Amino acid sequence: MIKYNAIAGRNLDRLAALSDGVFAFAMTLLVLDLHVPEAVPIHGERDLLRALGALAPRLVPYLMSFLTLGIFWVGQQTQFSYFARGNRHLAWIHLAFLFALTLMPFSTAFLATFITYRTALVVYWLNILLLGLGLYASWAYAVHARLLTAEASPDVSRAMFRRIRLAQLLYACGAALCAFNTYVSIGFIVLLQLNYALAPRIRFLYRL
Amino acid sequence: MIKYNAIAGRNLDRLAALSDGVFAFAMTLLVLDLHVPEAVPIHGERDLLRALGALAPRLVPYLMSFLTLGIFWVGQQTQFSYFARGNRHLAWIHLAFLFALTLMPFSTAFLATFITYRTALVVYWLNILLLGLGLYASWAYAVHARLLTAEASPDVSRAMFRRIRLAQLLYACGAALCAFNTYVSIGFIVLLQLNYALAPRIRFLYRL
Amino acid sequence: MIKYNAIAGRNLDRLAALSDGVFAFAMTLLVLDLHVPEAVPIHGERDLLRALGALAPRLVPYLMSFLTLGIFWVGQQTQFSYFARGNRHLAWIHLAFLFALTLMPFSTAFLATFITYRTALVVYWLNILLLGLGLYASWAYAVHARLLTAEASPDVSRAMFRRIRLAQLLYACGAALCAFNTYVSIGFIVLLQLNYALAPRIRFLYRL
Amino acid sequence: MIKYNAIAGRNLDRLAALSDGVFAFAMTLLVLDLHVPEAVPIHGERDLLRALGALAPRLVPYLMSFLTLGIFWVGQQTQFSYFARGNRHLAWIHLAFLFALTLMPFSTAFLATFITYRTALVVYWLNILLLGLGLYASWAYAVHARLLTAEASPDVSRAMFRRIRLAQLLYACGAALCAFNTYVSIGFIVLLQLNYALAPRIRFLYRL
Numbered sequence: 073m074i075k076y077n078a079i080a081g082r083n084l085d086r087l088a089a090l091s092d093g094v095f096a097f098a099m100t101l102l103v104l105d106l107h108v109p110e111a112v113p114i115h116g117e118r119d120l121l122r123a124l125g126a127l128a129p130r131l132v133p134y135l136m137s138f139l140t141l142g143i144f145w146v147g148q149q150t151q152f153s154y155f156a157r158g159n160r161h162l163a164w165i166h167l168a169f170l171f172a173l174t175l176m177p178f179s180t181a182f183l184a185t186f187i188t189y190r191t192a193l194v195v196y197w198l199n200i201l202l203l204g205l206g207l208y209a210s211w212a213y214a215v216h217a218r219l220l221t222a223e224a225s226p227d228v229s230r231a232m233f234r235r236i237r238l239a240q241l242l243y244a245c246g247a248a249l250c251a252f253n254t255y256v257s258i259g260f261i262v263l264l265q266l267n268y269a270l271a272p273r274i275r276f277l278y279r280l
Numbered sequence: 281m282i283k284y285n286a287i288a289g290r291n292l293d294r295l296a297a298l299s300d301g302v303f304a305f306a307m308t309l310l311v312l313d314l315h316v317p318e319a320v321p322i323h324g325e326r327d328l329l330r331a332l333g334a335l336a337p338r339l340v341p342y343l344m345s346f347l348t349l350g351i352f353w354v355g356q357q358t359q360f361s362y363f364a365r366g367n368r369h370l371a372w373i374h375l376a377f378l379f380a381l382t383l384m385p386f387s388t389a390f391l392a393t394f395i396t397y398r399t400a401l402v403v404y405w406l407n408i409l410l411l412g413l414g415l416y417a418s419w420a421y422a423v424h425a426r427l428l429t430a431e432a433s434p435d436v437s438r439a440m441f442r443r444i445r446l447a448q449l450l451y452a453c454g455a456a457l458c459a460f461n462t463y464v465s466i467g468f469i470v471l472l473q474l475n476y477a478l479a480p481r482i483r484f485l486y487r488l
Numbered sequence: 489m490i491k492y493n494a495i496a497g498r499n500l501d502r503l504a505a506l507s508d509g510v511f512a513f514a515m516t517l518l519v520l521d522l523h524v525p526e527a528v529p530i531h532g533e534r535d536l537l538r539a540l541g542a543l544a545p546r547l548v549p550y551l552m553s554f555l556t557l558g559i560f561w562v563g564q565q566t567q568f569s570y571f572a573r574g575n576r577h578l579a580w581i582h583l584a585f586l587f588a589l590t591l592m593p594f595s596t597a598f599l600a601t602f603i604t605y606r607t608a609l610v611v612y613w614l615n616i617l618l619l620g621l622g623l624y625a626s627w628a629y630a631v632h633a634r635l636l637t638a639e640a641s642p643d644v645s646r647a648m649f650r651r652i653r654l655a656q657l658l659y660a661c662g663a664a665l666c667a668f669n670t671y672v673s674i675g676f677i678v679l680l681q682l683n684y685a686l687a688p689r690i691r692f693l694y695r696l
Numbered sequence: 697m698i699k700y701n702a703i704a705g706r707n708l709d710r711l712a713a714l715s716d717g718v719f720a721f722a723m724t725l726l727v728l729d730l731h732v733p734e735a736v737p738i739h740g741e742r743d744l745l746r747a748l749g750a751l752a753p754r755l756v757p758y759l760m761s762f763l764t765l766g767i768f769w770v771g772q773q774t775q776f777s778y779f780a781r782g783n784r785h786l787a788w789i790h791l792a793f794l795f796a797l798t799l800m801p802f803s804t805a806f807l808a809t810f811i812t813y814r815t816a817l818v819v820y821w822l823n824i825l826l827l828g829l830g831l832y833a834s835w836a837y838a839v840h841a842r843l844l845t846a847e848a849s850p851d852v853s854r855a856m857f858r859r860i861r862l863a864q865l866l867y868a869c870g871a872a873l874c875a876f877n878t879y880v881s882i883g884f885i886v887l888l889q890l891n892y893a894l895a896p897r898i899r900f901l902y903r904l
Contacts, residue, residue, distance in 0.1 A: 073435065073438075073439075074433075074435045074436055074438075074439045075439060076358070076439045076440065076442070076443040077479045079358060079361075079436060079439065080354050080355070080358040081354040081357060081358060082358075082361060083357050083360070083361055086296060086300060086357045086360070088710060088713070089296070089297060089300040089713060090300045090303055090304050090353065092304075092710060092713040092714045092717055093300055093301050093303070093304025093305065093509075093512075093717050094304045094307055094308055095714055095717070096304075096509075096714055096716075096717025096718045096720075096721055097304060097305055097308040097717070097721055098308055099718055099794065099795075099798055100718055100721040100722055100725065100798045100801075101308065101312070102798065103798045103799055103801070103802055104725070104801065106802050108802065108805045108806050108809050109809075111809050111810065114810065114813075117813055117814060117815050120810055120813050120815045120816065121815050124815065124819070135795075138791075138795050138798070142788070142791040145714065145791075146704050146705040146784060146787055146788075147704070149705060149707050149710045150700075150703060150704040150705060150706075152707070152710070153703075153706060153707055160354060160479060161479070163354055164350070164354075164477050164478070164479075167346075167350040167353075167477070170307065171307075171343075171346050174307055174308050174310065174311045174346070175311055177308075177311070177312065178311055178314050178316065181316045182316050185316050185317075185319050186319065186322065186328055189322075189325055189328050190325060191325050191328045191329050191332065192328065195332070225698075227697065227698045228698055228703060230698075231697075231698045231699060231700045231703065232700065234700070235700040269788050269791070270788070271701045271784060271785070271788075281643065281646075281647075282641075282643045282644055282646075282647045283647060284566070284647045284648065284650070284651040285687045287566060287569075287644060287647065288562050288563070288566040289562040289565060289566060290566075290569060291565050291568070291569055294504060294508060294565045294568070297504070297505060297508040298508045298511055298512055298561065300512075301508055301509050301511070301512025301513070301717075301720075302512045302515060302516055304512075304717075305512055305513055305516040306516055309516065309520070368562060368687060369687070371562055372558070372562075372685050372686070372687075375554075375558040375561075375685070378515065379515075379551075379554050382515055382516045382518065382519045382554070383519055385516075385519070385520065386519055386522050386524065389524045390524050393524050393525075393527050394527065394530065394536055397530075397533055397536050398533060399533050399536045399537050399540065400536065403540070489851065489854075489855075490849075490851045490852055490854075490855045491855065492774070492855045492856065492858070492859040493895045495774060495777075495852060495855065496770050496771070496774040497770040497773060497774060498774075498777060499773050499776070499777055502712060502716060502773045502776070505712070505713060505716040506716045506719055506720055506769065508720075509716055509717050509719070509720025509721065510720045510723055510724055512720075513720060513721055513724040514724055517724065517728070576770060576895060577895070579770055580766070580770075580893050580894070580895075583762075583766040583769075583893070586723065587723075587759075587762050590723055590724050590726065590727045590762070591727055593724075593727070593728065594727055594730050594732065597732045598732050601732050601733075601735050602735065602738065602744055605738075605741055605744050606741060607741050607744045607745050607748065608744065611748070
């Protein structure tokens with residue numbers, strides 16, 4: 073007798089398409105929270121510039137979250153390029169990962185509104201941690217269930233694990249810096265993410 | 281003379297892409313209803329933690345709906361992996377299924393707002409029922425119209441039907457539990473869905 | 489010298505993907521306008537049922553618009569299945585078609601809010617007309633610029649044109665019925681669309 | 697030792713899918729800001745027509761932004777048709793481009809609300825400039841890193857660069873016209889974009 077679970081959820085292309093959809097909406101939604109100032113109290117160019125200037129600090133958490141989403145999108149697609157086939161367990165690991173993703177616009181708006189509160193920063197960090205755990209579980213399961221292509225040598229596998237572990241360690245350090253001040257935390261995390269985005273050819277940084 | 285209906289809507293890839301888009305959007309929208317607390321009445325970390333705690337129970341219906349969407353997404357893609365070709369009737373069955381999907385964010389927010397009301401729970405269950413009927417009709421029609429690949433043996437077909445029938449029976453039982461209390465219903469449904477998501481290798485549960 | 493316009497916008501797969509994205513969002517957005525009733529004035533199951541009943545008539549325009557989007561989605565993909573290649577002009581015709589699509593959630597909410605007003609119905613009809621003109625222009629241009637596959641026989645071509653012309657004629661009749669009453673118009677259009685969706689094997693109806 | 701950065705982000709199909717998602721969402725969101733008039737002060741068809749008429753000028757910035765998004769979507773896909781392979785740097789250049797895209801609904805709503813303000817127009821122009829810089833950087837990097845197919849002759853490359861440079865020069869001129877009046881600027885930019893969308897076979901215009 074064939075079990076539904078044995079035949080379900082094996083299509084990697086659809087998993088990738090669903091993921092791209094969720095990433096795309098989450099990315100676009102982030103900035104949606106940036107509201108245009110009210111027209112009523114604006115009486116001249118100077119007022120408008122000032123209102124725009126007042127919005128600027130809110131841009132920082134959005135930029136940070138866009139970087140987060142970009143980093144995890146690159147991470148997920150990198151794993152996919154080594155998957156030979158999928159199964160229902162892998163699909164559900166990625167659905168859990170996507171659930172954590174859909175929380176990102178909330179965490180971001182929460183942090184943007186309460187930017188001086190440690191609670192908001194810890195919530196944001198927990199969201200990043202969940203994303204990291206998702207990708208870690210995905211790769212660990214794919215190795216264990218032999219879903220990888222031949223190109224996924226042990227060396228590749230080590231590079232995957234190392235990257236996630238090191239990045240999460242650094243994010244945790246960044247979050248811990250909120251003991252001093254949430255701005256220090258945010259600054260650290262943004263710099264870390266810019267390093268991941270730009271990947272400058274500086275030995276020490278490139279290795280992170 | 282060629283009839284438009286005979287040549288229309290036969291592309292399965294586009295049907296899959298449209299579906300992934302609707303699923304991705306619906307999944308992201310669910311959490312969008314989770315509003316960041318107002319900044320005004322928050323005067324310290326403790327206030328913020330309390331406000332966050334007050335949000336937590338609202339997370340349950342969202343998690344439940346994300347699981348629902350995940351389960352039906354896996355279900356739909358599993359069917360697609362056995363479709364050899366499409367036609368306009370199959371396309372419209374899936375469009376009806378997608379219509380039921382787009383109602384999910386409404387049903388979820390409705391249940392989250394009126395979580396102690398049986399009416400809200402029954403509306404939510406009706407939405408799940410519609411989704412189940414959609415997938416059932418899709419498979420039944422595909423069998424009838426010979427749209428399946430050779431791999432879709434009678435055994436596969438039975439597994440598909442059995443899964444939908446059994447799952448819908450269990451959802452109906454879950455909904456009926458609201459005669460006692462809506463929380464009992466929700467608890468039952470969430471546990472059922474976690475079972476479908478995790479598919480633990482426990483004989484009795486794996487068979488459901 | 490190579491002109492940018494000669495090499496731009498020739499990828500049909502990306503045009504299809506963009507279209508599926510816009511269709512998927514527009515479909516999901518339709519129902520987003522369906523607001524959950526306020527919790528404050530609800531004191532029991534009966535109140536909630538009544539509030540739900542009050543929402544029901546608003547569902548009709550949404551269902552109608554979902555059918556509209558479904559019909560035009562099927563129409564567009566049917567054309568795509570006969571396109572051998574694309575070019576920038578075809579891409580821009582479809583971008584104009586997508587612009588008309590993005591107006592659909594507005595037209596729908598407008599009609600739902602002012603359902604007894606002829607102005608609202610005419611605006612809605614103009615939106616359908618724009619969509620029809622878009623698909624008509626697309627096919628006419630593809631024929632003219634020889635972008636079609638060999639399977640697109642003159643017979644296929646006639647079926648395409650006939651369908652759009654006849655459907656638009658019937659939509660126009662439906663809209664004209666608002667001279668009597670907007671509900672008559674809406675009823676006529678919904679029945680017409682259900683006929684297109686279900687395509688019953690009744691000779692007279694199947695030919696429409 | 698394999699570096700994560702060397703194996704990350706090389707899938708062009710997923711980059712295209714993510715981009716199509718962001719484009720589709722941004723396109724649909726633009727019009728979302730067009731609110732249906734309040735039902736309360738409307739007492740007859742004439743009131744409704746007047747309310748609709750009052751909305752019309754707001755349509756101009758949305759149309760302009762849809763054209764902007766369409767132009768840059770065509771531009772991006774044209775580049776993709778010459779990419780033989782991707783890497784993490786290219787992926788991040790396009791992620792930065794997508795970030796600029798997600799700002800478009802904000803810039804558009806900002807301009808629609810403060811249409812007579814130069815500040816709003818300059819913000820809008822900066823957004824277009826960012827998009828142009830993104831595509832310019834993408835092509836320049838792809839040339840430099842030898843990611844192009846054999847079909848991407850030096851002639852093709854020149855056509856790409858020339859188009860972006862000329863278009864950005866003209867957008868800058870359009871923005872500069874706000875020294876006179878923001879409406880002149882908007883009129884100029886819309887005409888320029890219509891020229892790009894329609895690509896009329898008039899020698900002088902076709903060359904732009």
